[in-house]
Amino acid sequence: MPGFWLFKSEPDVFSIHDLAASKGKKTTWEGVRNYQARNMIRDDIQRGDGVLFYHSNTDPMSIAGIAEVVKSGYPDHFAQQPGHKYFDEKATPENPIWYMVDIKLVRIFEQPVTRGMLAAHPVASQMMVLKKGSRLSIQPVTAAEWQAVQELASA
Numbered sequence: 001m002p003g004f005w006l007f008k009s010e011p012d013v014f015s016i017h018d019l020a021a022s023k024g025k026k027t028t029w030e031g032v033r034n035y036q037a038r039n040m041i042r043d044d045i046q047r048g049d050g051v052l053f054y055h056s057n058t059d060p061m062s063i064a065g066i067a068e069v070v071k072s073g074y075p076d077h078f079a080q081q082p083g084h085k086y087f088d089e090k091a092t093p094e095n096p097i098w099y100m101v102d103i104k105l106v107r108i109f110e111q112p113v114t115r116g117m118l119a120a121h122p123v124a125s126q127m128m129v130l131k132k133g134s135r136l137s138i139q140p141v142t143a144a145e146w147q148a149v150q151e152l153a154s155a
Contacts, residue, residue, distance in 0.1 A: 002046070002048045002049045002050055003044065003045065003046060003049040003050075003140070004049065004050045004051075004052070004140070004141040004142070004143060004145070004146040005040075005045060005049060005050070005051050005052070005069075005138060005139065005140060005141055006051070006052040006054050006063070006127070006128070006129055006138070006139045006140075006141050007029060007051050007052070007053060007054065007067070007103070007137065007138055008054045008055075008056040008129075008136075008137045008138070008139075009053070009054070009055065009056065009137075010055070010056055010057040010058065011055045011058050011064075012058075014027075015055065015064070016053045016055070016064040016065045016067075016105070016108055017108070019053070019067065019103070019105045020105050020108060022105075024104070025104055025105040026070060026102060026103065026104040026105075027102065027103060028100050028101075028102050029041075029100050029101050029102070029103055030076045030078050030086060030100040031076070031078065031085075031086045031100075032076070032098065032099070032100065032137060032138065033086070033088075033098065034136060034137065036136060037136050037137055037138040038097075038098055038099055040138050040140070041073045041099040041100065041101055041138065042073045042099040043073070044140075045069055045072065045073060045101050045138075046069065046072050047069055047070060047071060047072045048068065048069060049068070049069040050066060050067075050068060050069075050106075050141075050146060051066065051067040051068065051069060051103055052066060052141060052146070052149055053065050053066065053067050054129065055112070060112075060114045060115065060116070061114070061115050062112035062113055062114040062115065062117075063109065063112060063113040063118075063149055063153070064108060064109060064112050065105070065106070065107050065108040065109045065112075066105075066106040066107050066109075067103040067104060067105050067106055068103065068104050068106050069101050069102070069103055070102050070103060070104045071101060071102035072101060073099040073100070073101050074099060074100065074101075075091075075093075075096030075098070075099060075100075076091075076096065076098040076099055076100040078100075079091035079096065079097060079098040080092065080093065080096070086098070109153045110153075111153070113149055113152045113153050115129075115130065117152050118130055118149070118152070121148050121151075121152060123144050123145060123147075123148040124145055124148040124149060124152060126145065127139075127141065127145050128140065128141075
C-alpha cells in the first residue's frame with residue numbers, strides 16, 4: 001500500500017507550475033537539510049507514494065496539487081558539489097548525509113485547497129501542516145487525510 005506525504009515548497013522558489021513545466025513533468029526533490037525530513041526521504045518515502053504539493057510562505061498557503069514519487073530516496077549529489085547552494089563539506093560518497101527523491105506531477109488542482117479549507121474539515125483539520133510549530137518541509141499524511149484533501153479539491 002502506498003504512503004502519503006506533504007511536500008512544502010515556496011512557489012517563488014519552485015511551484016507546482018514549475019513542476020508541470022519540467023521535462024517529463026518530473027524533478028528531483030533535493031536540498032532538504034533537516035535530519036527528520038532526511039530520514040523520511042531515506043527510510044520511508046517509496047516509489048509510488050502520493051505527494052500533496054504544498055505552497056508555503058505565500059498568501060494563501062495551500063495544497064496546489066498532487067505528485068507521485070517515481071524514485072525512492074538516494075544520495076543528494078548536490079551536497080557533494082562545491083559551490084552549489086546545497087553543498088555540505090561533510091558529505092562524501094561514503095557518507096552522503098543528505099538524500100532526495102524524484103517526483104512526477106499527477107495533477108494541479110483547479111482550486112487550491114487552502115489552510116482554511118483544511119481547518120474546517122473534520123479529518124483534514126488534524127493534519128500535521130496545521131499544527132502550531134510544525135515546520136518540517138516533508139510531513140506524513142494519513143490515508144484518511146489524503147482522501148479528505150481529494151474531497152476538498154473536488155468540491
